[in-house]
Amino acid sequence: MQDTEQTHPLQVARQAMPPLQPQQTVALSAAQAEAFATTFERLAAAVDTIVLGKPEVVRLALTAMFAEGHILLEDVPGTGKTTLARTIAAAVSGQWRRIQFTPDLLPSDVSGVTIFNQASGAFEFHPGPVFANIVIADEINRASPKTQSALLEVMEEGRVTVDGNPHSVPAPFVVVATQNPVEMDGTYRLPEAQLDRFLVKLSVGYPVEAAEIEVLRGTHQRSPDHLQPVIDTDSVAQMAEMAKHVYIADPLYTYLVALANATRQHPQVAVGVSPRGLIALTRAASVFALSKGRTYIIPEDVKALAGPVFAHRIQLAPDASMRGATGTGVVDDVFDQVPVPLPAATA
């Protein structure tokens, strides 16, 4: 565990962000969207200098962060999951902690413990590593389900209850978990309730050839530890607040619900996307739209994020999963079925 809080000047980022009134309900201005996009792009560019050749994954991960959601990175070992998680943590000047999940890790190792202080004669709470802005839960599926469940409350409600006393974690609070595919030895499948709490599940994948050569060339110089933060937690909170004011047209709500319904009625699916999944997609799409400098969502945003947001929430029917169907395949099917609310040629 490591504390990287630094006093790096972040004036540029703060000045670039026009102030947002807390009660603001009207649509954002184009200038605000532009400022958001600029900051987002600068942050993504900073992460790109460490995580080479994966700009889409980086932007999706950052989108999830600004949507106040948690990120699950799943891939085979050695593809840069932890590097990505650490780089994002390093690029934000806030408190970050890393928890290495092992089979013998206990829930109290995550949430913290209450111990008796003989000097003061009272019980004192010692916060666990979960009390940070960004928590990297490395190899989360190597811990037992009991320990994994220690994260359930904090991920949903932003607080930890120990011995009946609630303790709030700092805001913003983002869990970036990595895991190996469940087929690997010594892993425990994440419970559905926990999977549903991750806003997106991303797969890093192998880099392309040119990027991989570049990785080899600068292995020693390139480390998240050397990255200077480009944004502070206040700005992250402010940008997350802005994302809640992105305009969504009525036809798009219908479109979103139709998509969710289509997953529920898909023949290969046992349990489709929950309303929470739909809300998650809306939040993520809002951030995505702002990151493109738009103050409103368009169907393209929905399509770009539906895979990462929906795929891990879809429970396939047993026979379908045995035949090799995947959540991503179902999402693609659904987009082939539901009409986009655009002006049609028959008008």
Added chain:
Amino acid sequence: MKKLSRYRLRVAAVAACLTLMCALAGTVAARVYNGALLYYLVIGAAFLAFTIGFLLRNKPTWLSATISFWSLALGLVGSFLLTADGTQPVPTMVLDALVNAVPRTLTALIPVEATPDTVGVPVFLTWLAATLACELAIRYGRTLLGCLPPTLLYAAGLYLVGPNATPVIVLTLAYCLLAAAALAVTSAPPERRPESDAAVDSAVPGRAAALAGSIFGAVLLLVAVVALAPVAARLVSTSPGDPRELVEPPQLTDIDLNPLVRIAEWAKYPDQELFKADIDADAWMRLAVLTEYDGVTWQASGDFRTAGSVLPSSGEGAFGADIEIIELGGKLVPAVADPATVTDLPIAVNLYTRALLTPDGLATGQKYHVGSDLVTVDPEAATSARPDLSDPLTIAPPLAPPEIMATIADYIRSEYDTPYEQAQGLADFFGEHYAYDAEAPSGHDLPALGFFLGNPAEAGGQRGTSEQFAASYAIIARLIGLPTRIVVGFEVPSGSSTVTAAQGQAWPEISFDGVGWVRFDPMPGEGVAPIPPEDTLEDLEEEPTPEEADDGSGGENPEDFNDDSLENDPDFTDESSEAASAVPTWAWWAAGPVLLACVPFILKARRRMRRRRRLRQGGPAARVAGAWAETINAASRAGVKATAQTNAEETAASLAPLEGDIGALPRLVNQAAFAPGSVNSADADEAARIALAFCRHCDARVRRWRRWLT
């Protein structure tokens, strides 16, 4: 949800309109059927077919087609069973009806009897029209195309029925209203329209061209309608197409083709019992009516056509006759004049002479009932009437008649003034100068008649049967200038009686204007000794004929008589003017291609108007949406179809094969659709510019015929 229900309402309205249109189109043809059964059948077919198509509109086409096909098969068999008389086993009846449906429907006379043979075609066509209409309008959303099948059916019905039924102005109006309603409902689907947030009107490139195209199309259509509508209306109301001409009529045997020869046989065996008749009053029953003489035989004009139990263009048939055949052979059916209904006998009718025929021939023991109109002619009215010369067939005299005929004709003309007097005078001349002889040989060719008329009594001439009397009379009357025909029939007393061969007779009839055909009897009275005709005719040769003495005076010659009266005859003047103003046949044939040629113009004008509406009307958002719709349409015509499931950027990517540039249009349409108020009129102008350039680019890639026809 609100939009969904509006969409459903819209589809339901279109479906209802089209169903009613198909039902109406089917009933147009049903008007010429006897009874109301066919109305129920075609209306049922329209509703069933459309309902099946509508319920399966979201299922694959093959499934819908298969279910519709089997339902049609069931419906057809059901119709056959409803209309069958039960004399045949069902499989035979169904097969027979399917194989013979088209020829029997086309040859059936109006009013058509609803039998398995005749209901198949209308039910099938109505079903087909309804299915196609449903597929096009409901499944594919092309309402205008969907209106086409019922409209074609409607037009075909009108054309084939022609003036044989009462006009259908109300039906046609209702049909047009339904079509308009269906198109009106689809022309502005509310859920397809993007929200309009401002009303900015500005000129868009192509407006002048669109206007010119619209005006050109409208003017062309108007000219075509003004020029062709009266012609088309007359075509339908006066000379409908007769598909029956394409089908061979029932064939006649020699005995039916030339029934006059049967007189000799009947005269020789007068006790032969031909049939039993039970009639309401004394009447002359007809077997055949003969109008054409070629110098050898008298024959009937016109063809026999299959008819139902109710004969076409007839009255109520109040005069009833029950007939049971005994020994009468052949196919010709004896009946009192102007038969209207025939029951218990398959019948064909010659519409020209209104003689009857049964295709399978008469058989001993066959019973049937004939209801006739029995038009009685008032001889008093005929005395002052002019002969009816409208039918050239009844006035054509044979080439090179024997001299004796011309002599008798001259004699009659010189002796009598008015046509009726001449006709009666000729009958009297025969009655006074010739004798009846049952043993006389058969024959009515010109030499035989010359022998009958001219040979001395000692040499076997001047006597014969009614065959020779009627034939000679008819030819001489034509030489005089009177329209004649010969009827072969029987004199039957009222009540129940057995008609024997002795009652068989041939007699001539002469047609008078406004009166009709009047029967004349040239037969001699009983026990009257004939005066040799040469004595009477010699007197004529000695003194000059009235024509020679008073040439050009007119009035005594029936032709002159006619000419004089015709000059001031308003009827005749009307007829001639009508004939002069009649549109030549080629005009009818030209009208179709001209109307067809208009279709591309109308389509083009419609497209231009739609483009103008989309690019010019409404607020900026509506115009951007319109530009997008135009782009999609243009791409579709050029062969690249965008599905409803693709978003704007994917659609733009899918248009790449067209190599056209739509630049900022996907961004603008997203902005217009999902960020209201964010597009301004400059954006709309830009979108219109892009769309127009793209449309032009696509049009250049579309094949020429496709550019004209879509």
